[in-house]
Amino acid sequence: MQELAEAIREEGKRLLESGEVDLVIGFTVGTLPLRAAPVFVRRAEDAEQLVWNSFCENNLAVYLRDIRDKRIAVVAKGCDTRAIVALINEHQLDRDKIHIIGVPCHGMVDRRTVARRAPGQVLAVREEGEEIVAEGESFSIRLPRSKALYRSCAACTHPNPVIYDILLGEEVAVWAEDPYAHVREIELKPAAERAAYFATEAQRCIRCYACRQACPMCYCEECFVDHTTPRWIESGVTPAGLQGWQIGRAYHLTGRCVACGACERSCPMEIDLVYLNGKLRKEVWELYGFQTGLIVGELPPLAVFQPDEGSDSTP
Amino acid sequence: MTKKRIAKEHINAFLARLLEDYIVYAPAEEANYVTFRQITAPEEVVWDCLVTRKPPKDVVFPQTETLFTYTKDADVLRLQSMEAVEKERILWGVRPCDAQAMLIQDAVFDTPEDRDVYYTNKREKTWLIGIGCNQPLSTCFCTSVGGGPFKKDGMDLFLTDIGEAYLAEALTAKGKRLLHGRGFRRATKADLKASDAAEQTALQRLPAPMSMDIIKQHLDGMMDSPFWDEIQATCLGCGICTLLCPVCYCFDIVDEGTTTCGQRVRNWDTCQYSIYTLEASGHNPRPGGRQRVRQRLMHKFNYHLVNQNLVGCVGCGRCVQLCPVNIDLRQLLAEIGAAE
Amino acid sequence: MTTRTQSPKISVNSVPNPYLPLPMRIERIHVETDDEMLKTFDLAFAREEDAAGFDFRPGQFCEISVFGKGEAPFGIASSPTETGPLRFTVNKVGVVTTALHNMNEGELVGLRGPLGNGYPLEQFEGHNVVIVGGGFAFTTLRSLTHYLLDPGNRSRFGEIIIIYGARRPGLLLYKEDLAAWERREDISVHLTIDREAPGWTKHVGFVPDVVERVAPSAESTYAVIVGPPVMIRFTLPKLRALGFPPEQVFSSLERRMKCGIGKCGRCNIGPYYVCKDGPVFSLAQLESLPQEY
Numbered sequence: 018m019q020e021l022a023e024a025i026r027e028e029g030k031r032l033l034e035s036g037e038v039d040l041v042i043g044f045t046v047g048t049l050p051l052r053a054a055p056v057f058v059r060r061a062e063d064a065e066q067l068v069w070n071s072f073c074e075n076n077l078a079v080y081l082r083d084i085r086d087k088r089i090a091v092v093a094k095g096c097d098t099r100a101i102v103a104l105i106n107e108h109q110l111d112r113d114k115i116h117i118i119g120v121p122c123h124g125m126v127d128r129r130t131v132a133r134r135a136p137g138q139v140l141a142v143r144e145e146g147e148e149i150v151a152e153g154e155s156f157s158i159r160l161p162r163s164k165a166l167y168r169s170c171a172a173c174t175h176p177n178p179v180i181y182d183i184l185l186g187e188e189v190a191v192w193a194e195d196p197y198a199h200v201r202e203i204e205l206k207p208a209a210e211r212a213a214y215f216a217t218e219a220q221r222c223i224r225c226y227a228c229r230q231a232c233p234m235c236y237c238e239e240c241f242v243d244h245t246t247p248r249w250i251e252s253g254v255t256p257a258g259l260q261g262w263q264i265g266r267a268y269h270l271t272g273r274c275v276a277c278g279a280c281e282r283s284c285p286m287e288i289d290l291v292y293l294n295g296k297l298r299k300e301v302w303e304l305y306g307f308q309t310g311l312i313v314g315e316l317p318p319l320a321v322f323q324p325d326e327g328s329d330s331t332p
Numbered sequence: 333m334t335k336k337r338i339a340k341e342h343i344n345a346f347l348a349r350l351l352e353d354y355i356v357y358a359p360a361e362e363a364n365y366v367t368f369r370q371i372t373a374p375e376e377v378v379w380d381c382l383v384t385r386k387p388p389k390d391v392v393f394p395q396t397e398t399l400f401t402y403t404k405d406a407d408v409l410r411l412q413s414m415e416a417v418e419k420e421r422i423l424w425g426v427r428p429c430d431a432q433a434m435l436i437q438d439a440v441f442d443t444p445e446d447r448d449v450y451y452t453n454k455r456e457k458t459w460l461i462g463i464g465c466n467q468p469l470s471t472c473f474c475t476s477v478g479g480g481p482f483k484k485d486g487m488d489l490f491l492t493d494i495g496e497a498y499l500a501e502a503l504t505a506k507g508k509r510l511l512h513g514r515g516f517r518r519a520t521k522a523d524l525k526a527s528d529a530a531e532q533t534a535l536q537r538l539p540a541p542m543s544m545d546i547i548k549q550h551l552d553g554m555m556d557s558p559f560w561d562e563i564q565a566t567c568l569g570c571g572i573c574t575l576l577c578p579v580c581y582c583f584d585i586v587d588e589g590t591t592t593c594g595q596r597v598r599n600w601d602t603c604q605y606s607i608y609t610l611e612a613s614g615h616n617p618r619p620g621g622r623q624r625v626r627q628r629l630m631h632k633f634n635y636h637l638v639n640q641n642l643v644g645c646v647g648c649g650r651c652v653q654l655c656p657v658n659i660d661l662r663q664l665l666a667e668i669g670a671a672e
Numbered sequence: 673m674t675t676r677t678q679s680p681k682i683s684v685n686s687v688p689n690p691y692l693p694l695p696m697r698i699e700r701i702h703v704e705t706d707d708e709m710l711k712t713f714d715l716a717f718a719r720e721e722d723a724a725g726f727d728f729r730p731g732q733f734c735e736i737s738v739f740g741k742g743e744a745p746f747g748i749a750s751s752p753t754e755t756g757p758l759r760f761t762v763n764k765v766g767v768v769t770t771a772l773h774n775m776n777e778g779e780l781v782g783l784r785g786p787l788g789n790g791y792p793l794e795q796f797e798g799h800n801v802v803i804v805g806g807g808f809a810f811t812t813l814r815s816l817t818h819y820l821l822d823p824g825n826r827s828r829f830g831e832i833i834i835i836y837g838a839r840r841p842g843l844l845l846y847k848e849d850l851a852a853w854e855r856r857e858d859i860s861v862h863l864t865i866d867r868e869a870p871g872w873t874k875h876v877g878f879v880p881d882v883v884e885r886v887a888p889s890a891e892s893t894y895a896v897i898v899g900p901p902v903m904i905r906f907t908l909p910k911l912r913a914l915g916f917p918p919e920q921v922f923s924s925l926e927r928r929m930k931c932g933i934g935k936c937g938r939c940n941i942g943p944y945y946v947c948k949d950g951p952v953f954s955l956a957q958l959e960s961l962p963q964e965y
Contacts, residue, residue, distance in 0.1 A: 501858045
């Protein structure tokens with residue numbers, strides 16, 4: 018992991034020094050243990066700030082659309098590159114303006130899982146091989162990385178970048194056995210139980226819209242939830258308002274979600290968004306054999322219409 | 333005022349008595365975290381959580397609240413205000429920072445010209461039983477913003493963990509009335525000494541206080557600073573830092589219903605959303621992330637001092653812990669304080 | 673800041689509730705401009721006791737409720753010296769204003785107010801007043817003008833000059849009032865339109881240029897300027913050139929508002945809330961504030 022970080026720093030420095038790009042978006046060391054922070058590096062000498070570790074949890078593709086006047090390099094995991102491909106396919110990004118520093122990913126560690134396993138406040142954390150070592154005032158615990166991954170990372174099908182200008186480090190083997198395991202687990206429950214589960218999850222929502230803001234695919238100029246003429250969704254934290262918002266957002270991402278899990282990671286109320294979006298991803302996979310953001314030029318199934326295609330009523 | 337001791341084995345019985353007469357909110361589990369919520373049994377209380385996921389502010393200022401219902405026909409408009417509050421509430425185990433936040437909200441909602449009755453009616457029936465923070469977290473910075481791990485402002489009753497027992501101090505007449513019954517004994521000198529020691533230990537764990545005066549002064553000259561561009565570059569523009577802030581109180585007012593019947597509702601809102609200031613004409617006086625991140629800090633650390641003579645932050649560190657991109661308020665304040 | 677007037681509030685359990693609107697009946701709807709985007713609504717108190725307690729000053733505003741759609745702030749266009757209904761002129765631009773435009777005479781709406789500070793009339797006393805207006809922002813200027821011209825008030829003020837412009841004649845508000853003022857001796861009225869139009873015999877050109885042409889003396893004079901931001905931006909240098917110090921120039925600002933009483937947070941400009949500390953600010957104040965309006 019250290020070599021990978023060094024390689025990222027070198028590549029960032031080289032790109033800025035040569036003037037190939039104006040900006041490198043990557044991660045820097047966080048202010049808290051278990052955290053890394055997105056960083057915008059504009060000068061070659063600042064490329065030293067770049068890091069790579071198991072806490073680089075954000076999908077950096079979220080920043081790319083808004084920076085239209087610059088040539089940007091971005092440090093991208095598998096899921097970040099899937100978002101880039103999906104954005105290119107939706108005509109939101111110009112491939113030529115983006116220099117992708119592809120980084121194979123071992124899966125990101127869920128800071129909340131580690132914090133929960135620790136008997137006190139985690140004050141320092143380090144990675145030792147395949148273990149996460151978390152330390153506090155009077156404890157030191159070790160967790161296998163594989164047991165501390167984000168749910169979305171545990172189910173990851175594309176840890177390696179699917180598109181890049183340079184690939185740093187060695188490609189990794191896919192570890193997920195069933196990407197939809199969590200979805201299936203909930204699907205097995207009776208309908209009433211599923212509905213209750215969704216209602217309970219949605220009811221914790223505080224409408225901070227971190228899920229939307231963290232999602233690289235949520236880029237509407239005006240989100241449906243903000244629309245006032247007419248207003249589609251009840252305004253408050255009522256069951257109708259919250260479930261309407263969660264369902265509406267999930268549906269808008271049908272066939273567009275790249276399974277990065279950025280929504281769930283950002284959610285302060287730890288709502289099971291991996292299930293909600295995963296369910297729709299699974300439907301799209303089973304109906305159309307489609308996975309988002311793998312091939313440039315391949316449009317999401319709900320964005321294409323063919324005159325001879327079937328429908329529910331005329332199979 | 334009165335100080336007594338109550339052995340830890342009796343504390344749940346005390347709480348159980350309170351539960352008979354009051355709606356009680358306390359730090360308790362929800363999903364995978366601890367939050368401030370209503371409890372129905374003493375066993376639900378999580379004692380060692382200093383910073384709950386949600387602050388207790390929604391007890392007096394709910395995220396969604398009906399102001400009034402309306403029915404309208406051709407001749408008559410009927411409004412039914414929902415301001416009345418029946419039952420008294422207790423915030424159990426509230427921390428000094430969250431209590432301080434309520435005092436700041438009081439200064440906003442309870443003004444002589446315009447009493448916000450929806451807020452004040454609930455507030456007047458809410459009693460605070462606080463607890464000191466023997467082990468402040470690494471993200472805590474209450475002493476920088478006029479607070480402290482054992483600050484008792486706003487509390488009716490205050491508990492200090494002194495090992496086998498709590499030292500219970502009544503700070504108001506109401507607190508004194510609550511402080512009786514089985515389990516309470518006269519506090520000994522040793523108890524008071526233990527309480528002082530706990531406070532000293534806690535204070536030593538906190539970082540050296542920052543000067544809010546200097547930060548305010550520096551902010552006066554920072555409207556046009558590139559500093560805000562740096563923050564907004566990675567800021568996602570979500571509402572976590574404000575909605576989960578115990579101080580933030582901005583709200584929206586919306587009608588839910590038809591033109592003939594429905595309700596007028598108020599919801600928490602945040603300066604971090606672009607639609608917050610978006611005008612019907614399409615004009616937006618704070619059009620970008622730069623203006624919005626600036627507004628958050630200016631309001632808390634400058635405007636609030638001008639208007640209320642209070643800092644709009646209590647140093648609880650929720651925004652620090654929960655920001656999805658690790659924008660750290662402590663770091664921003666340090667940078668502002670050090671700015672030329 | 674000027675002091676606020678007391679507003680009548682509906683009380684429950686004797687504590688006034690600042691969020692409950694008063695019921696108002698739409699007494700008259702008048703299409704104000706030839707593009708039909710502006711309508712004037714005369715609102716009468718549905719309950720007599722509310723009228724008695726409603727005491728306001730020019731420059732204040734009210735929140736008008738269209739139930740089911742919400743509330744929006746509007747400057748009061750009638751003057752406290754006029755008897756009868758309260759007058760509001762509404763530009764059809766958003767949810768509430770569109771709903772209002774679709775309403776009929778006789779229907780009920782809600783009203784909270786008066787809100788805000790209003791124009792500093794005490795300060796104006798004994799001085800000349802130059803009123804500069806543009807487009808549909810003339811509403812509270814109508815209120816102010818009526819107030820100044822009222823027989824009970826006129827002698828307390830010096831010379832009164834109005835400079836008011838619109839893109840074309842059909843977009844000028846309050847044509848009857850303007851005509852009546854033009855006939856008077858104790859006020860000088862300068863109307864202007866952007867470009868020549870058939871039958872138009874008055875000024876042609878933008879408001880800033882007409883201000884320069886009319887060249888009111890800054891000596892013992894207050895200027896009140898309300899209009900589109902671009903008009904204000906280009907007029908202020910002209911007033912400065914005429915010698916108006918920033919303390920003698922006042923403007924009324926608009927911002928998105930909800931509560932109207934300085935609590936909900938959204939309408940601040942620096943530490944000031946437009947709803948509570950404004951909407952009327954002196955240019956001296958505005959110069960010290962961030963450009964967030």
